[in-house]
Amino acid sequence: MTTMAAGPASASDPSQPEPTQPGHLQGKPRSLFSLGFEVFVQNKLAIAGIVVVVLALLFCFVGPLLYRTDQVSVDLSSANLAPGAGHPLGTDGSGYDVLGRLMVGGQTSLIVGLAAAAIATIVGTVWGAIAGFFGGVIDGVMMRIVDAILAIPILFLLLFLVTIVRPSLPVMIFVIGLTAWLVPARLVRGESLTLRVREYVQAVRVMGGSSWRSVTRHIMPNVIGTVIVNTTFQVADAILLVAYLGYLGLGISPPATDWGAMLAGGTQYVFLNYWWLIYPAGAAIIIVVVAVNLVGDGLRDAVEVRLQRR
Template sequence: MIRRRSPVPSTPDGSAEMHTAQPGLLRRGGEVFAQNKLALTGLVIVLGLVLFCFLGPLLYSTDQVHTDLGAANLAPGGGHPLGTDQVGYDQLGRLMLAGQTSIEVGLAAAVLATILGSLWGAVAGYFGGVVDAVMMRIVDGMLAIPALFLLLFLASVFRPGKVVLIIVVAAVSWLGTARLVRGETLSLRVREYVQAVRVMGGTGTRSVLRHILPNAMGTIVVSATFQVADAILTIASLAYLGLSIPPPATDWGGMLSHGIEYTAVGYWWLIFPPGIAIVLTVVAFNFIGDSLRDAFEVRLQRR
């Protein structure tokens, strides 16, 4: 006797169907990510840099507040594995301190830009019409202004600091995310479960927060990963232009900017450590972002 499997009950918003398929999709996406050696390499690099910057100072304690001009520009060796900088700070300890600033500001700016851009794009794409036209023309207008000009203007108006850097970087970074999420929303808003919410009298806020954004999470997560790498490069660019946070705090870009002044005299230890740290961090996040994009593409193909 052949038994028929009873159909899986579904709700008007499609939640039952999503719950039954989600574990398999997540597992398949995780398998794709785990099979990507570059992604695992990037993940190891990021974890290593985080441990180096945040746990390293507990094992290698240095004075990063008081200057010592008598120990300025010492070559690596002895009590200073990476030498000292132009005011006598230990370069290895400085690299850890600067990494904390770069990683914190990069992550915070990426999260802020992703949240703002996702909400803006989802609202514009879901409601469409005049709302979409007005909101996206604002985005287009801001994109028409060179990002470097906006960064210089904002950074020069406000006194540099961690919070200011986060806001300044996020202010020019959310535009791309808004356009990506808006395009994804235009596709999602015609799905059956979104239409069912409208028919049942559900509000636009519920549709955006409960259905549009969760189903656009693939695009959002991938965009956020690349935003971190872009934010770290932006911070370095601002520091190179003299708009970094004031001493004794610093970031990798500030270290690199100050080290460039001593290129002619061969003080390589002022240039290579922060430069390598910036390159490794950006490349690692790009590797992770590429793999996440592949993983979510597999999920979307099977959805």
């Protein structure tokens, strides 16, 4: 009786684990979006910022529908009433309910902030992408224009513009938007200088594609991360600029108002200890601006996750 020598286990033996091939992918690679979203969600401060911004939007735009007050007619008999029944945050020097005024003023501040940031982002992105893509003389001329405007203090430029035109909601959006596009233009231009030498952009040129197609289809989409992050900071800056102008009495004309104008009105009674005319508007400005900046910080961390794939 002969006995066969034990040989190596057969490859088909189910009891033996199958060898793992080098370089074998265990799953589909995760997209940059999913990685960025995970990083953003892990940032608790950014999530808190989003919650605060959403609550501010609901407070300013839905609140007046639930808490109705007269923000047009002046009632001096009810001026400077302390917080109490009927007026949770008291009244101001014109008899307006401060809580209702805070909602109406927030509408102006948020609308101008969001709209001006959108204008600044669009203009700055297009300007910077064109300057960075073409380079040379075109880049030199376009960026010297940016440098010349940046040399003028933005607040001084705003003060000059609002003194020659009557402040209104569209005018403030236009003026702030067209003075805030300089920073995104410089950021996008720097990104474009790097992207224009990439293989896929060069391939468009070799295949006869137009320069406009390269800018709109390849340059601008690839700087969208930088643009989105900068947009959040533009919103915060625009809200502060509205507050500056309102505080200096150059904001939107009464009976409309904004948080800066409310704060300026309250400072007239600071020595009378009418705290309800100062703290609510001041707190609203600080809370919303900080919340928007926290969202911007979270987005910046999420966008930087793309460096892990390079």
